[in-house]
Amino acid sequence: MTILHIDSSITGENSVSRIVSQAIIDRLAEAQPGIPVIRRDLASAPLPHLTLDALGDTSVLDEFLAADTVVIGAPMYNFTLPSQLKAWIDRIVVAGKTFRYTAEGPEGLAKGKRVIVALARGGFYSDEARIALEHLESYLRSVFAFIGIEAEFVMADGVSIGPEQRQAAIDQALGQTRQLAA
Template sequence: MTILHIDSSITGDNSVSRIVSQAIIDRLSAAQPGVGVVRRDLASEPLPHLTLDALADTSVLDQFLAADTVVIGAPMYNFTLPSQLKAWIDRVLVAGKTFRYTAEGPEGLASGKRVIIALARGGFYSENPAVALEHLETYLRSVFGFIGITPEFVTADGLSIGPEQRQVAIDQALGQTQHLAA
């Protein structure tokens, strides 16, 4: 089994999405010894934004397709995902490879792959009025659904409320990782 670990936070050791995504990797690796983990850090080695020339390079797509499981650390920046993660997604959603158009509508071609996303958000976005500002989980759920994958989410919310709430959110997210099936 191969796990692709994607991190996109720019905050380094202060990143909650990195802490939680690593905990997910640790949990999955412990449950299945000998698993191979390929790590891609989109903050330290960012992909350029998509251009026509960049479409010819299929290395990101090949890496995604080769993985059985993909674990993504996804912090919320300005109500959505980091542009580094968007650049990666632009290379994964490729017509004829991960989806196709049919007379009945689009069809995902990447089903059978597991995607687990560690979300880190400064506020609480599951309640009104902030629910209308949440464009991270909804975007990722839609994007992966489009290619035939139902992603799983481990969420740390309210990280910017204060130090106590930050620790509560981290502890709750790390607790969620213990319930992930191998």
């Protein structure tokens, strides 16, 4: 068993998605002491955007395929995911490796993996007025479903509204992490 820990926030120690993703890792490690954790920080060591030259490098894909559980810290930037996380996704969504096209439509080939996303958003995006602006959770749910994985989400919403709401969102998300290892 191996856990792959992906963080993509540029805000370092001030990052809510990093706080929550680390809490998820801690809970999983408590449940399975000694489990190896591979960490990839996409902010401090960003992947270049996908180019034709980069197609031959399969190291990121191999790392993903070797992991049993993937924990992703995903903040919302401008209503969607950080570009560094998109660059990582571009390397794991690969025809013939994590999905294939069939006569019946696409088929996900990455089944059997557990993906847990620590999602942090500055506002609230569940009401009708704002749901059309939300392209982080919806994108990640769709892309992981496309490759055969039903992702789990731990949400911290409203973190930019004020200090009290930020702490309430962190506390609520950390509470959710306690259920993940069960």
